[in-house]
Amino acid sequence: MSSDCTFCKISQHELPADIVYEDDDLIAFNDIGPQAPTHVLIIPKIHVPSVNELTEDNCDLVSKLVLRAKAIAAERGLAEPGYRLVMNCNAEGGQTVFHIHLHLLGGRQLKGMG
Ligand code: AMP
Ligand code: ZN
Numbered sequence: 183m184s185s186d187c188t189f190c191k192i193s194q195h196e197l198p199a200d201i202v203y204e205d206d207d208l209i210a211f212n213d214i215g216p217q218a219p220t221h222v223l224i225i226p227k228i229h230v231p232s233v234n235e236l237t238e239d240n241c242d243l244v245s246k247l248v249l250r251a252k253a254i255a256a257e258r259g260l261a262e263p264g265y266r267l268v269m270n271c272n273a274e275g276g277q278t279v280f281h282i283h284l285h286l287l288g289g290r291q292l293k294g295m296g
Contacts, residue, residue: 184229189281193227203254207246210254210286219289220258220265224250230282233271247284260288 183190191197192211199211202222213221226243230236236244248267255265265288270277 184281187229187281189223189225189279189283190229193225203250207243208250210250213285218287218292220255220260220286222251222254222286223283224254224286225281225283231280232277232282233269235282243282244284251284251286254286255288258288264288266292 183194188197192199193209199209201209201211203210203224206227208224208226210222210224213223224247226247228240228243230240230243251265251267252261255261265286268285268287269282270285
């Protein structure tokens with residue numbers, strides 16, 4: 183837990199969010215500024231700032247994020263039409279919240295990466 187981290191506060195229920203899934207390891211909630219009909223953020227409850235801080239010891243959490251994204255996508259009928267998973271890293275990667283998170287985007291035709 184990082185005391186000044188918005189996503190830690192959401193995972194601890196200290197800040198409100200539109201939560202769509204939660205278990206002991208992770209929490210998923212709707213993005214506050216959705217870029218697609220489905221735009222869910224899946225985050226670990228532990229504070230890892232970015233992909234740069236992943237190690238052999240904590241990288242299992244990434245599999246959990248991806249599998250949860252897959253499940254949420256399937257529940258919403260997105261498995262067959264498709265969806266996008268994005269993880270931004272640091273400033274040039276477009277990361278604005280420094281608590282690692284996976285974006286799940288779907289429900290419309292997504293354009294190429296820019
Ligand atoms: P990134 O740019 O990859 O760091 O993504 C951060 C995402 O978090 C953006 O898409 C924001 O719209 C979203 N976001 C920031 N604050 C909140 C919040 N309090 N609740 C939900 N989504 C948020
Ligand atoms: Zn955090």
